[in-house]
């Protein structure tokens with residue numbers, strides 16, 4: 031009979047400390063560039079929308095506006111405002127994500143500190159909250 035020697039590997043225990051999750055800098059750089067590009071596009075779109083807004087047109091003569099034009103302008107303005115609001119939100123969020131990139135914390139949820147699903151980041155690269163925390167916030 032052979033006795034088997036059991037090798038006991040001395041494993042260093044990872045004590046309590048939660049290892050900080052982080053996306054390697056190698057990946058952060060392209061993400062940063064991407065977000066910066068997105069930010070530029072958003073800011074350009076915002077400008078375009080502002081120019082599209084009929085209420086921005088200072089040459090518009092109020093007295094001569096027929097009811098039809100008026101309605102069209104109202105509609106145009108409402109549409110432009112809605113789009114602008116959406117773009118504004120995205121700009122703010124993208125800037126936030128860029129700050130996270132600078133801190134080396136991109137992809138980590140701001141609230142719970144867990145990694146954000148890469149699937150989510152593919153769809154919303156500007157996300158700074160995981161799906162769970164985002165849902166909580168929107169409640």
Ligand SMILES: [Zn+2]
Pocket residue numbers: 139140141142143144159160161162163164
């Ligand atoms: Zn979270």
